[in-house]
Amino acid sequence: MKGKKRVEELTPMFQNLKLGTKLNLILVLIFIATIASCNLILSYILEIKVEQEVAGKAFLAMETMNSVRNYTSTQIQPELLYRLEIDRAFLPETVPAYSAREVFEDLRRNADYQDFSYKEATLNPTSLRDKADEFEAAMIQKFRQNENVKELAGFRTVSNQNFYYVARPLAVNKSSCLQCHSTPEKAPQSLINTYGSQNGFNWQLNEIVTSQMVSVPANRVFATANSLRSTIMSIITLFFLLAIASINAFMRLAIVKPIQKMSLLSTGVSKGNLNTEFTHENNDEIGILAKALNRMKVSLQMALQMIEEEQNSQK
Incomplete structure (x- = not known):
């Protein structure tokens, strides 16, 4: 009733306006409605578009890191394998995950990737810097429970900061990995000396143990979309x-x-x-x-x- 009364009050005012004023009033209302609608639609579309672009960069980086991992396991590791037995300290350069992370840190010198971070979040890693947190562990379980899930993406909060992430599963697909991760008795002595015998063992061939993740601060995604x-x-x-x-x-x-x-x-x-x-x-x-x-x-x-x-x- 109040709305109808309000319209009835405004009708005589509108009727008394000049033709040009009426047209401008209508155009302004159309303008406001159009801008508001476009703003909402563009916000949704551009955020999705920027997320896709960020995800594309992240997946490209992952593919690059996988190449580094493969190079390390096929070219570097065989050449240094003997030193794992004779050296007292373990050589982390023989580990694909270590090489990938170090190369990615160098990649972050590029302005396009300086805000990105890379982690091979692992349920039971040898190095605790790769230890999966609760969120990452749940993600690994999703990959384990559904083999058809090849990648995940979304937003998460770490230390009160929002991040956009993309993730892919990593499985133990080479028997050479079990040289260091099957049992402490079979592991090189240098690995035991450096990391101990409590972590990074009892892995199984073809088991998904890691979530390969690339993250970027969410404000970068939103800032690009807003711009x-x-x-x-x-x-x-x-x-x-x-x-x-x-x-x-x-x-x-x-x-x-x-x-x-x-x-x-x-x-x-x-x-x-x-x-x-x-x-x-x-x-x-x-x-x-x-x-x-x-x-x-x-x-x-x-x-x-x-x-x-x-x-x-x-x-």
Whole structure:
């Protein structure tokens, strides 16, 4: 009821406005509704688009790290394998995960990747820096429970900071991995000396033990999306304002001014001035109205002339 009463109060105000003011009011309302709708739609679309771009970079980085892992296990590890038995300290350079992480740290010198981080989150790692937290452990379980899940992506919070992550499962797909991860008795003595015999053992061939993850601060994703949205919204706003200005100019020249001239003609005719005439070259609705007004003026002039002649004949 209140809304209906409010509309009833506004109706007379709207009816008393000039035609140009009414049009501008309608255009402003359309403009506000369009900008608000575009803003919401663009926010959704651009965030998805930026997430896809970030994910694309992350997966490219993962593929690169997998190449590093493969190179380490096939080229580096065989050359240094003998030193694992004779050296007292373990050589981490022989571990694919170590090489991948070190190479990624070097990759972060590139401005495009400086905000990215890489981790091979593992349920039972040899090095505790690779230990999976609760969130990462749950992700590994998802990969284990459903072999059709090849990748995961989303947002997570770490130390009150939001991150966008992409993850893929890593399985023990080479028997050479079990040289260090089957049992403490079979592991190189240098590994035991460096890391102890409590962590990183009892792995099984083809078992998913790791989630390969690349993360980036969520504010980078949102900042990029917001920047694109602001640019697009600025362009839309500019074109909309130009459209409003063009419509106003057209309305003033093609509608308002001709109507004002016809109004003056009508006022003059009502005061007895029948010598004025309004011409409009276009054959649009305004032109048709102008011709009708001129015909009315001629008809009125003829009627007055007939009345005057009749009056003269009666004298």
